[in-house]
Amino acid sequence: MAKKQFKAESKRLLDLMINSIYTNKEIFLREIISNASDAIDKLCYLSLTDDQVGLNRDDFRIDIIVDKDARTVTVRDNGIGMTAQEAENNLGVIAKSGSLSFKDETGRDKLEGEDLSIIGQFGVGFYSAFMVADEVTVLTRKYGEEKGAKWVSKGADGYTVSEYEKDSVGTDVIMHIKEDTEDEIYGSYLEVWKLKALVKKYSDYVRWPIKMDVEHQERYLTGEKYDDGSPKYEYKSVTENETVNSMVPIWQRSKNDVTDEECIEYYKEKNRGRKDPCALIRINAEGTVSYKAMLFIPGEENERAFVGDNKGGITLYSNGVMIMEKCDKLVHDYFEFVKGIVDSPDLSLNISREILQHDRQLKVIGQNLEKKIKGELEKMMKDDREKYAEFFKNFGIHLKCGVCDEYGRYKDFLRDLLIFYTSEDRQVTLKEYVENMPESQKVIYYATSDSVKHAMSLPQCTEVKKRGFELLYLTSAIDEMVLECLGEQDGKMFCNVITDDLGFDTDEDKKAAEERDIENREFLDFVKEAVGEDVSKVKFSNKLGDMPCALTSEGGMTLEMEKYFRRGPSEEMRKLRANRVLELNAEHNAVKVLLDAYDNDKDKAEKLSKVMFTLASMMAGLEIEDPAQFVSLVGEMF
Numbered sequence: 001m002a003k004k005q006f007k008a009e010s011k012r013l014l015d016l017m018i019n020s021i022y023t024n025k026e027i028f029l030r031e032i033i034s035n036a037s038d039a040i041d042k043l044c045y046l047s048l049t050d051d052q053v054g055l056n057r058d059d060f061r062i063d064i065i066v067d068k069d070a071r072t073v074t075v076r077d078n079g080i081g082m083t084a085q086e087a088e089n090n091l092g093v094i095a096k097s098g099s100l101s102f103k104d105e106t107g108r109d110k111l112e113g114e115d116l117s118i119i120g121q122f123g124v125g126f127y128s129a130f131m132v133a134d135e136v137t138v139l140t141r142k143y144g145e146e147k148g149a150k151w152v153s154k155g156a157d158g159y160t161v162s163e164y165e166k167d168s169v170g171t172d173v174i175m176h177i178k179e180d181t182e183d184e185i186y187g188s189y190l191e192v193w194k195l196k197a198l199v200k201k202y203s204d205y206v207r208w209p210i211k212m213d214v215e216h217q218e219r220y221l222t223g224e225k226y227d228d229g230s231p232k233y234e235y236k237s238v239t240e241n242e243t244v245n246s247m248v249p250i251w252q253r254s255k256n257d258v259t260d261e262e263c264i265e266y267y268k269e270k271n272r273g274r275k276d277p278c279a280l281i282r283i284n285a286e287g288t289v290s291y292k293a294m295l296f297i298p299g300e301e302n303e304r305a306f307v308g309d310n311k312g313g314i315t316l317y318s319n320g321v322m323i324m325e326k327c328d329k330l331v332h333d334y335f336e337f338v339k340g341i342v343d344s345p346d347l348s349l350n351i352s353r354e355i356l357q358h359d360r361q362l363k364v365i366g367q368n369l370e371k372k373i374k375g376e377l378e379k380m381m382k383d384d385r386e387k388y389a390e391f392f393k394n395f396g397i398h399l400k401c402g403v404c405d406e407y408g409r410y411k412d413f414l415r416d417l418l419i420f421y422t423s424e425d426r427q428v429t430l431k432e433y434v435e436n437m438p439e440s441q442k443v444i445y446y447a448t449s450d451s452v453k454h455a456m457s458l459p460q461c462t463e464v465k466k467r468g469f470e471l472l473y474l475t476s477a478i479d480e481m482v483l484e485c486l487g488e489q490d491g492k493m494f495c496n497v498i499t500d501d502l503g504f505d506t507d508e509d510k511k512a513a514e515e516r517d518i519e520n521r522e523f524l525d526f527v528k529e530a531v532g533e534d535v536s537k538v539k540f541s542n543k544l545g546d547m548p549c550a551l552t553s554e555g556g557m558t559l560e561m562e563k564y565f566r567r568g569p570s571e572e573m574r575k576l577r578a579n580r581v582l583e584l585n586a587e588h589n590a591v592k593v594l595l596d597a598y599d600n601d602k603d604k605a606e607k608l609s610k611v612m613f614t615l616a617s618m619m620a621g622l623e624i625e626d627p628a629q630f631v632s633l634v635g636e637m638f
Contacts, residue, residue, distance in 0.1 A: 003158040004088070025184070028132050029064075029195065030202035031125030032075045032173050034321055036062045037206045039079025039171055043143055046080070053143065062210045064199070064244075068190050071177050073133075077208075078170040081142040084149035088161045091126065091138065091151050126173075130155050132189055133175035141166040196244050205249040205320035205343075214242045249320060251294035251341050255282060267296045271339060275299035278391050279376045281340075289364045291344035295373065298337060301394035314369075317343035330366045334402025334414060335373055337395045342369070370413075377417055381429075389427055392419055400482045408485040415486055420479075421452050423461065423471040430489040433472065442503060443495040446472035448480055448560040450621050459585075459619070460497045460552075462545030463504060471497065477564035498552050498559075502543060509542070516540055516586065523598050527582065530609035534580060541583035548590035551616035553578035559620050566623075582613055607633055 040060045047053035055078070065074040082090060129136050134154060141148030141164075148166030153159035178186040188194050192214060199210055217235045224232040250258055250266050264276050277296040284292050295314070313326030313336065320343065330342060347361050381388040392399075399418060403411045419427040428436075433444060445464050449455035455473040464471055474480060483494045495502065505513070517524065517539055528538040537554065544550050553559050557578040565576040584591045594612065597605035614630050624630055 003160050005158045025131045026189075026198055027202060028128040028175075029073075029075075029189075029198045030321060031128045032175075033062060033199070033203045033206060033210065035126055036075055036077035036079060036171065036173075037208055039077050039081065040208050041079070043078075043080040043169070046143070060208050062206070062208055064195055064210065064212045066190055066192060066195065066212075071187075071190065072174050073177060073189060073195070074172055074174045076170065076172045078168065081145075081169050081171055082140045082149060083142045083145055084147075084161055084163060086142065087138060087140055087149045087151045091153075091159070129173065129175050132177055132186055134178045135176040137174040137176075138171060139164055139166055139174070140171040141169050143169045199244050202322050203320075204245045204322075205247065205252070205317065206245055207247055207320060209243040209247060210245040211241055212244050213239050214244070215239050249317075249341070249343065251282070251292050251343060252320070254284075263294060264296075267339070271296075271298075277339075278387055279380060281372050281376050283368075283372060285365075285368060289344060289346045289361045291342055291346070291365050293340065293342045293365075293369065295338050295340035295369070297373070297376065297391065298339060298394070299390075301337075314338065315341050316347075317341060318347045319343070319345050323347070327362075329362050331370055331373070332366075332402060332410065333405070334398050334410065335370060337398055338373055374413070374417065381417070381419075385427075389419065392427075397476065397478070400476065400478050403482050404478065404485050408487075411485050415489070418482070420446075421455075421473040421475065423456065423465055423473065430486070433470065434490045434492050436470065437492070438468065441469050442492070444472065444489060444492050445469055445495050445497050445502075446474055446483065447497050448474040448558060450563070451475055454621060457619075458498065459544040459547035459550050462547075463502060463543045464497055467504070474560070477560065480558060480560060496558070497543075498550075499554070505542065513540065513542065523595065526598060526602075526605065527584075527594075527609040527612070530606040531582065531613045534613060535582045536579045538582045538584065540586045544583060544585040544588070546588070547619070548585050548588040549612050549616040549619075550583045551613070551620040551622070552581045552583055554581055555579045559622065563621065582616055584612070604637075607636060611637070 040062070043053060043055070044057060044060060047055060047057075060078060063074075063076040065076065066072075067074075136153055138151040139148065140151070148164045150162050150164035151159060177189050178184075180187050192212060196212065196214070199212075203210065216238050218238045219233050219235055222232045222234050226232060250263060260280055263280055263282070267277055267280075268274075276299050278299045279297040281293070281295040281297075283295075293314075313324075313328045314330045315322065316324040316327040316330065327342075328336070331338060342365060344361065344365065377388070377391070380391065396418070399414050402414050403418070416429060416431060419429055420433075421427055422433070430444070437444075447455045447458050447461050449458060452473050452475055455461070455471075455475065461471055474483070480496075486494075488494070520540070524538045524540075528535060531538070535551075541550065551559065553562075555578070557576065559578050559580070562576065562578040565573050568574050568576075584594075586592075590612070594605060594608045597608055611630075611633060614624060614633075617624065
């Protein structure tokens, strides 16, 4: 029998495919099973109009047969099969797709509601077998033909095709598994447990039953008893032919057939979750791009989530075959905490089915998913604020980062999902805050700090609260950047009570303050010189309430930003400092003591200035670089 050669371009493509196109050898089984499923789809489709097929829908199956001694794995189907000529045409020319030709010939994808969703449209998946096999044999017989065909190849060196007596219609793909190497244990693909795991991972929802002989340990009574009278048992190995795939995925079933409780149990099993998800979203969309989706918003944050291999992403399926375990192109990173599945028959895949050929379909699906997710979160916020607060505690950082991403591109989409703590001991959206503002309030006041408790004690908040105005407390390092990106809310600008003008002083008040600073310029310069480079400016302030001093900043960087950068990964980042301003309360007794010392005892005034700066730093939540020196300095005051 003469060996036939692949065409030159096919030979190059085969070599490329084995070594480059597929990034993961284990997907060979997914590809061979998908082809078997296609073959059954075709025969099942013909059976709708041809009563000579002689098979009912329940008769179709895919078998995986392992022969360790022969070192072979066989995938057998009772689908439509091939003639010798078709075997040569489809297997001798890489990327020649019998499945695609079949769809073209029928001219339609559906007949009387029967789904004809052919998976293998590229004709290259079959050759993934050569990643794990050094020889592949195909035994096939087409429906309606008396004789079958045998196709054999060891790879790029060519193939043979001959007639073959096959008892039944269908196709056997027999893969002779390669010998183990230092880099790859090919023998693992001869283990039943390994093949079962691959079916479960990639082909669990192929619509036809995938069957394997699986060995179990069965307990039986020996008829004897132990000394204490209890019966003796022994175990024996029993091999049973089992269906190892689920066939109909839970997300493909209608809401009438699957309850929300069953979906939640599926989620907890798949994600090893302890808590129920806080929201379930089920979608059955038909249109330009049809898809089904089952999404979950987790009820708890995993501390290792979104790091390395744990990075989030929705699992993507096409016709029940897993394409991408973590598809990060469906939704933006601000929704990366969402888990679940999207299954669409309309995806354009590349030849390896590992990468999407075009992202237009994904964009359409992704836009719809994001609208659904946002709608579900808004509903949760309205109907169960306590649950939403718990969700925001776990995943609010993703939404905040989304606001700042790409220079605020998504800020308007996300702004209504943000909530902030306030001085009224509650959490509100910015829209709710503005709606509750009294008519006399012109801006949105906020204070930044490490915690709500610390923010409540900031002296700059006192004057705002005295006037009956509510404040937002920003306690996350990114919160200031979020407000900067948002810019305003319903026409109201944001006002940082620590660094901005509160708007309470009249022109006369401001003029008097300027005159006071000019009058005391020498004193203020003395304090600045005493403190040193730790401050860029010293001034009097009218918004410190009953506190003697406070530390604020000028310019683009605030003290909270400085604290954030101090925790940064690089030395350059940790050196960044805000332009610190030491504010003094001229009406406070401690500042009056400092003024008196300046007039009468410069040495004491210098020490008091340093004490005043350290106290202000402590109130601002900054780390004291030398606590012992500060204690010694205070001790000298007595």
